[in-house]
Amino acid sequence: xxxxxxxxxxxxxxxxxxxxxxxxxxxxxxxxxxxxxxxxxxxxxxxxxxxxxxxxxxxxxxxxxxxxxxxxxxxxxxxxxxxxxxxxxxxxxxxx
Numbered sequence: 001x002x003x004x005x006x007x008x009x010x011x012x013x014x015x016x017x018x019x020x021x022x023x024x025x026x027x028x029x030x031x032x033x034x035x036x037x038x039x040x041x042x043x044x045x046x047x048x049x050x051x052x053x054x055x056x057x058x059x060x061x062x063x064x065x066x067x068x069x070x071x072x073x074x075x076x077x078x079x080x081x082x083x084x085x086x087x088x089x090x091x092x093x094x095x096x
Contacts, residue, residue, distance in 0.1 A: 033084045037068060040087055053086060054079070 041044045043063050051057055058064040068080045 013028070033080050036084050036087060037080050040083060044092070046087065049090070050083060050086065053090075 040050055041058070041061075047058075054067075056067060058067060068078065068083070070079050071077060
């Protein structure tokens with residue numbers, strides 16, 4: 001599985017209208033970070049790497065959702081931001 005496929009797929013789902021026509025979509029920061037978080041969680045290699053990095057075990061979607069809203073990781077306001085910043089640094093920064 002392509003590491004970035006879930007992010008691309010989520011973006012496509014968010015930009016398609018119900019009649020199938022692609023519309024311009026400006027994603028808010030929240031929508032983008034939540035989409036990336038969801039993709040990281042559902043992609044096994046990044047899920048496992050994130051659990052190791054943050055010293056967490058997410059046994060269910062609910063556990064992961066609760067963790068995303070916590071505020072105890074690093075300097076970020078929420079773990080959602082910490083997770084996305086970690087992902088960018090680990091997987092994307094070298095290709096930007």
